[in-house]
Amino acid sequence: MTPRRNTGAGAEAELPEYAGHYRLESRLGSGGMGVVHLARSTSGMKLAVKVVHAEFARDPEFRGRFRQEVAAARKVSGAFTAPVVDADPDADRPWMATLFIPGPTLSGEVKRNGPMDSGQVRRLMAGLAEALRDIHRVGVVHRDLKPSNVLLAEDGPKVIDFGISRPKDSELRTETGKLIGTPPFMAPEQFRRPREVGPAADVFALGSVMVHAATGRGPFDSDSPYVVAYQVVHDEPDLTGVPDDLAPLVRRCLAKEPEDRPTPDELMRELRSVAASYDTQAFIPAQRSGAGATPQPPADQPAPAVRRRVGRRVAVGAGALGLAVVATLASVRLAGSDAPTPAGTHPRTREASFSSWTARPAPGASGMAQCAYGAGKLLCAQSGTVSAFSPADGELVWRRPLATGSGGGPPVVSAGLVQPLTNGGSQLVALDPGSGGEVWKRRLAPGTAVRYTGRTALVAEADGRVTGVDGASGRTLWSRRIAGQGRPTLVSFPGDPLAYATSTSADGSSTRIAAVDPRSGDVRWQARLEGTLEPVGTGGGSVSFLSVGSVYGETKAVVRYTPATRSTRRVALPVASEAAQATVRGDVVYLLATGGSLEAVDMGARKQLWRVETSVSRGSAPVADGRYVYFTAGDGRLLAVDARKGHLVGQTSARLGADSAKVMGAPPAPVLDGGHVYAAAPDGTVFAVAASDPSGW
Structure with missing residues (x-):
C-alpha cells in the first residue's frame, strides 16, 4: 500500500492510503489497537475502516484476536451494530470495513451536551438491552461495552468494536495476569476470574453505561484504575442522579454476582413496565354503557385462535x-x-x-x-x-x-x-x-x-x-x-x-x-x-x-x-x-x-x-x-x-x-x-x- 503523510508524530505518522481497494479519506479516531478511517468504496459508499497499528500486526496472538473480532461482528445482526462489508485479517496491516453510521458516540454526546434526560436514558437502555439480546443469542460476549463503543444513530443505538469479544466456546483465552477491558465498565468477574466471563458481564457494563448517560460519570468513580477495580468488586454503586424509575433496574444490572443480574429479555420486560407507567390515563375516554355494549375482556387476555x-x-x-x-x-x-x-x-x-x-x-x-x-x-x-x-x-x-x-x-x-x-x-x-x-x-x-x-x-x-x-x-x-x-x-x-x-x-x-x-x-x-x-x-x-x-x-x-x-x-x-x-x-x-x-x-x-x-x-x-x-x-x-x-x-x-x-x-x-x-x-x-x-x- 502506498503510504501517505499524516500530521503528527509517532508510530502512525505514516498512514496507508488504501485498505484493500478502499480509499481512506480521513481519520475518524484511534484506539489502543488501531485507527478508524472514513473511507469510500469504488461506488462511493461510505465506510468506516479499522486498520490495526503496525506494532500489533506483527503479534500472532493479536492477529488471532482480530480474526475473532471480524467473525464476531459478522455473526451479529446489522440492526444493532455496524455491518461488516469486507475484511482482511491476513494483510500486512489487518483491516476491517463496516458501513459508516453517522452519529456521535455516547461518550462524545454526554461530554458535549451533558447528561441525558430520563426519557432519553430509558430509550437508550431499551435499545442497548435489545442489542445485547441480539449479540448474545448468536453466542457472542462483547466484554467491552462502554460509552465510546455506543454510537447514537438516528434509528437507535449501535454497539461497535468487538475487539475483545469472543464466542462463549472460544479457545482463545486471556493470558494469566492480563486484564483486557475498561475498568469503569468491567464486571467483578472480569477482575476475579477473566477466563469465565459470560453474557452477564455485558449486562453489568450496560448498568455502568446507563449511569454514565444519566450523570456523566460512572457508578464507580476514581482517577485510579486500581481503585475503580476495588470498588467494582467490593463497593456498592453510586446511583445519585439516575432517574428514580430506572435506578432499581440499573442496580440489579450492577449486582456483584452474574446470576443475580437480569437477562436482556428480562430488562426489556421491566422497561416496558416503566414505559407503561408514563402513559396518561386522562386520554382514555369513558366507557360506553347501555344497549349494545359488550363486557370488556381483561387486557392481557389473548384473542381467540380462530376467526x-x-x-x-x-x-x-x-x-x-x-x-x-x-x-x-x-x-x-x-x-x-x-x-x-x-x-x-x-x-x-x-x-x-x-x-x-x-x-x-x-x-x-x-x-x-x-x-x-x-x-x-x-x-x-x-x-x-x-x-x-x-x-x-x-x-x-x-x-x-x-x-x-x-x-x-x-x-x-x-x-x-x-x-x-x-x-x-x-x-x-x-x-x-x-x-x-x-x-x-x-x-x-x-x-x-x-x-x-x-x-x-x-x-x-x-x-x-x-x-x-x-x-x-x-x-x-x-x-x-x-x-x-x-x-x-x-x-x-x-x-x-x-x-x-x-x-x-x-x-x-x-x-x-x-x-x-x-x-x-x-x-x-x-x-x-x-x-x-x-x-x-x-x-x-x-x-x-x-x-x-x-x-x-x-x-x-x-x-x-x-x-x-x-x-x-x-x-x-x-x-x-x-x-x-x-x-x-x-x-x-x-x-x-x-x-x-x-x-x-x-x-x-x-x-x-x-x-x-x-x-x-x-x-x-x-x-x-x-x-x-x-x-x-x-x-x-x-x-x-x-x-x-x-x-x-x-x-x-x-x-x-x-x-x-x-x-x-x-x-x-x-x-x-x-x-x-x-x-x-x-x-x-x-x-x-x-x-x-x-x-x-
Missing part, C-alpha cells in the same frame, strides 16, 4: 398496557398509485351493514402482521406467509407460504399482481391476486431496498445504483445512478406518479431531493433543502417533510416544498416531537411521536392546530381520512382521534397474546379503506372495525 365475529367493544380501561420505547428500525410501508390503499386516502363508500371481524394470517404465529389493501382484498404478510382476506367479512380467500420467508413491509399490488417482499428484500415475487399462484420472481442482490410506485418496483442497491423493474413482467426497465445522489433513500406516496430519492449531507446541514419518473428513471426536478429532512407525503403540487435534528431524531419543524415555485414553507413545532411518524391530509400534517404526543400542523395557516398526549408509548404511523386520525399501539389497541379537535373518540381492546413480554419496535400502521379500518395485533391476529363509529369499537 370470529366480534360485537361492539367499550374502550380499554386504566389497566391497558403501553408499548415499550425501543430505538429500532421501523418497517417501511410500500405504496404507490397502483398499490394497496394506505394513509390519507379517500375511503370508498360501501354498504352500511358491516360487522367487525378477527382473523389469523398465519395460524399459530404471533407478532404483528403487515397488511395492505389491494385488488379488492386485505393482503397480509406474517411469518413467511402471505394471506388474502375478504375485507367485508374476513373470510380467507387464499394463503401461500413463501419459501424464502417474508419481511420488509406489507404486500403491494403493482400492475394488478400481489408483490410481497421476501427475506428482507432478497427476492421479488409476483402472485396472482385471485389464487395466490406465482406469476414471476426475480432475485435481488443482498442489501437492496425496494419501493413500489405504480406499476414499477424501484430497487436501490448498496452501491447507489437504482433499477426500475416492471411490475407486470419482472423485466428491467432501466438501471442507473441518480445524479447528485450517493446512496439514496426512495419514497413514494399514494396518488403521486413520481418517486422521491433523498440523501442527507454528512453533517446533516442539507438534504438533496430528486423527483424520479419510475418508468424511465428520468429526474423531473431536483432541490437542495436546508436541514435533515424526511419526506412524509405529497399533495397540491408540494412535498411535505419532517425536519429532524439531534441524535434521537427529534422533529423540530414541518417543511413543505413546492417545486413549481421553488418555495419552501417551514412551521416550527412549539415542542420537539421525538422520533415522530407522520401522514399528510390536505394542508394538515399529523405527527405521532415516541412517548405518545399526537399533533396536527396546518401548513396553509402555518400553525399547530392541536397537540394531545396519548396513552401509547410508541405507536404506528398515523393514517387519516379527514374526520379521524387512526393509529395502532404496541399492545394491539387501535385508537381514533378527532382530526379537528384532537380528542380521543374510541379505541379497541388490547391484544397482547403469548409474546407480551417482548419489547417491540413501532407497530405497522392500520389500513384505511372503504369505510373500514384494518389493524394487526401482537397476538398474531388482524381485525376490522367500522371507521365511521370509533366510539362503538
Whole structure:
C-alpha cells in the first residue's frame, strides 16, 4: 500500500492510503489497537475502516484476536451494530470495513451536551438491552461495552468494536495476569476470574453505561484504575442522579454476582413496565354503557385462535398496557398509485351493514402482521406467509407460504399482481391476486431496498445504483445512478406518479431531493433543502417533510416544498416531537411521536392546530381520512382521534397474546379503506372495525 503523510508524530505518522481497494479519506479516531478511517468504496459508499497499528500486526496472538473480532461482528445482526462489508485479517496491516453510521458516540454526546434526560436514558437502555439480546443469542460476549463503543444513530443505538469479544466456546483465552477491558465498565468477574466471563458481564457494563448517560460519570468513580477495580468488586454503586424509575433496574444490572443480574429479555420486560407507567390515563375516554355494549375482556387476555365475529367493544380501561420505547428500525410501508390503499386516502363508500371481524394470517404465529389493501382484498404478510382476506367479512380467500420467508413491509399490488417482499428484500415475487399462484420472481442482490410506485418496483442497491423493474413482467426497465445522489433513500406516496430519492449531507446541514419518473428513471426536478429532512407525503403540487435534528431524531419543524415555485414553507413545532411518524391530509400534517404526543400542523395557516398526549408509548404511523386520525399501539389497541379537535373518540381492546413480554419496535400502521379500518395485533391476529363509529369499537 502506498503510504501517505499524516500530521503528527509517532508510530502512525505514516498512514496507508488504501485498505484493500478502499480509499481512506480521513481519520475518524484511534484506539489502543488501531485507527478508524472514513473511507469510500469504488461506488462511493461510505465506510468506516479499522486498520490495526503496525506494532500489533506483527503479534500472532493479536492477529488471532482480530480474526475473532471480524467473525464476531459478522455473526451479529446489522440492526444493532455496524455491518461488516469486507475484511482482511491476513494483510500486512489487518483491516476491517463496516458501513459508516453517522452519529456521535455516547461518550462524545454526554461530554458535549451533558447528561441525558430520563426519557432519553430509558430509550437508550431499551435499545442497548435489545442489542445485547441480539449479540448474545448468536453466542457472542462483547466484554467491552462502554460509552465510546455506543454510537447514537438516528434509528437507535449501535454497539461497535468487538475487539475483545469472543464466542462463549472460544479457545482463545486471556493470558494469566492480563486484564483486557475498561475498568469503569468491567464486571467483578472480569477482575476475579477473566477466563469465565459470560453474557452477564455485558449486562453489568450496560448498568455502568446507563449511569454514565444519566450523570456523566460512572457508578464507580476514581482517577485510579486500581481503585475503580476495588470498588467494582467490593463497593456498592453510586446511583445519585439516575432517574428514580430506572435506578432499581440499573442496580440489579450492577449486582456483584452474574446470576443475580437480569437477562436482556428480562430488562426489556421491566422497561416496558416503566414505559407503561408514563402513559396518561386522562386520554382514555369513558366507557360506553347501555344497549349494545359488550363486557370488556381483561387486557392481557389473548384473542381467540380462530376467526370470529366480534360485537361492539367499550374502550380499554386504566389497566391497558403501553408499548415499550425501543430505538429500532421501523418497517417501511410500500405504496404507490397502483398499490394497496394506505394513509390519507379517500375511503370508498360501501354498504352500511358491516360487522367487525378477527382473523389469523398465519395460524399459530404471533407478532404483528403487515397488511395492505389491494385488488379488492386485505393482503397480509406474517411469518413467511402471505394471506388474502375478504375485507367485508374476513373470510380467507387464499394463503401461500413463501419459501424464502417474508419481511420488509406489507404486500403491494403493482400492475394488478400481489408483490410481497421476501427475506428482507432478497427476492421479488409476483402472485396472482385471485389464487395466490406465482406469476414471476426475480432475485435481488443482498442489501437492496425496494419501493413500489405504480406499476414499477424501484430497487436501490448498496452501491447507489437504482433499477426500475416492471411490475407486470419482472423485466428491467432501466438501471442507473441518480445524479447528485450517493446512496439514496426512495419514497413514494399514494396518488403521486413520481418517486422521491433523498440523501442527507454528512453533517446533516442539507438534504438533496430528486423527483424520479419510475418508468424511465428520468429526474423531473431536483432541490437542495436546508436541514435533515424526511419526506412524509405529497399533495397540491408540494412535498411535505419532517425536519429532524439531534441524535434521537427529534422533529423540530414541518417543511413543505413546492417545486413549481421553488418555495419552501417551514412551521416550527412549539415542542420537539421525538422520533415522530407522520401522514399528510390536505394542508394538515399529523405527527405521532415516541412517548405518545399526537399533533396536527396546518401548513396553509402555518400553525399547530392541536397537540394531545396519548396513552401509547410508541405507536404506528398515523393514517387519516379527514374526520379521524387512526393509529395502532404496541399492545394491539387501535385508537381514533378527532382530526379537528384532537380528542380521543374510541379505541379497541388490547391484544397482547403469548409474546407480551417482548419489547417491540413501532407497530405497522392500520389500513384505511372503504369505510373500514384494518389493524394487526401482537397476538398474531388482524381485525376490522367500522371507521365511521370509533366510539362503538
